[in-house]
Amino acid sequence: MTDGLSTLYQDLLGGSYDCVDRIVLNAYFRMGHDPGGFRVWWRALTGSDETLENTYLMRLAGRFSRRIRGYAKAHGIPVIDCSVGQRKHDIAEEYLAKTTVTQGLFLVLVGRAQAPVWNVSAKHHIERKKPMPYVNHYSFHILDPDWGHLTIKISGHPPFPAQVILNGHEYVACQARNTGIAFTKEGNCFTTISDAAGLAKIAETLSEHRAIGRLSQVCERWIYTCVCFALDFDEQKRSGFRYQYSHYQIEFSRNLVFEVGGHMDQVFQALIDRSRAPLDLKTIKTILGYRHRPK
Numbered sequence: 643m644t645d646g647l648s649t650l651y652q653d654l655l656g657g658s659y660d661c662v663d664r665i666v667l668n669a670y671f672r673m674g675h676d677p678g679g680f681r682v683w684w685r686a687l688t689g690s691d692e693t694l695e696n697t698y699l700m701r702l703a704g705r706f707s708r709r710i711r712g713y714a715k716a717h718g719i720p721v722i723d724c725s726v727g728q729r730k731h732d733i734a735e736e737y738l739a740k741t742t743v744t745q746g747l748f749l750v751l752v753g754r755a756q757a758p759v760w761n762v763s764a765k766h767h768i769e770r771k772k773p774m775p776y777v778n779h780y781s782f783h784i785l786d787p788d789w790g791h792l793t794i795k796i797s798g799h800p801p802f803p804a805q806v807i808l809n810g811h812e813y814v815a816c817q818a819r820n821t822g823i824a825f826t827k828e829g830n831c832f833t834t835i836s837d838a839a840g841l842a843k844i845a846e847t848l849s850e851h852r853a854i855g856r857l858s859q860v861c862e863r864w865i866y867t868c869v870c871f872a873l874d875f876d877e878q879k880r881s882g883f884r885y886q887y888s889h890y891q892i893e894f895s896r897n898l899v900f901e902v903g904g905h906m907d908q909v910f911q912a913l914i915d916r917s918r919a920p921l922d923l924k925t926i927k928t929i930l931g932y933r934h935r936p937k
Contacts, residue, residue, distance in 0.1 A: 651670040657838030661845040662810035663893035669885040674801025685882035703798045724753040733829040734783045749783040756900040757797035782868045817844045
């Protein structure tokens with residue numbers, strides 16, 4: 643699919659490729675998000691309703707935390723408690739640049755965020771806590787052979803809703819490396835490519851229907867080993883705990899590869915000038931400023 647910008651500057655381009663960028667999938671145990679379903683699941687897990695109390699739910703959350711920290715300490719994996727506002731992905735990228743890990747879990751970041759939590763009354767009536775409380779979430783940073791750096795973020799409270807965060811450029815880089823395509827990558831940008839057409843073909847595979855299967859495979863490969871700190875594999879099997887997935891966020895980028903870097907800079911500055919001229923400083927402050935506009 644072509645666009646006006648690509649057509650206008652086609653004489654300056656050495657190639658182009660479209661690539662799925664950031665992918666965020668919601669992972670959820672459907673039964674556990676319904677009061678009746680959660681009760682049925684708890685019976686399968688424990689054998690009865692006798693322990694369906696807030697105390698036991700909190701113990702399950704505490705066990706999750708202790709097991710993660712114990713495993714990480716035994717295997718030399720850092721666990722970092724993050725404060726509000728810290729950019730967790732930047733922390734992970736900085737650590738990844740120094741680590742010698744080539745595959746598997748290499749870092750766990752802990753932060754607080756809102757998540758659904760069940761409240762069980764004295765008569766075992768189940769309802770959502772309102773407002774939705776802030777609880778610990780554990781971000782497992784993993785190196786995957788097919789997808790590179792990915793993150794699985796899991797709430798510490800049952801039914802352990804999660805998000806799987808991947809990057810299409812990481813996937814393309816891994817596949818290009820496997821096929822012998824040489825490249826230089828800076829962030830989400832391939833700055834030099836030995837075979838631009840070959841890289842574009844790899845990137846196109848993420849837009850195929852088969853990409854759903856690839857996403858399912860990578861999720862299933864890692865998510866149950868992450869949640870096993872809360873529910874071991876026997877408990878997962880006995881209670882029928884299985885995740886389902888839905889897409890939460892998908893970003894798509896179109897990348898134009900210029901033959902000469904100077905030409906790219908000229909085009910970039912010219913495009914900025916088209917909006918720079920009509921937007922004076924006062925107008926920009928109005929659009930981006932922190933002050934409330936008069937009503």
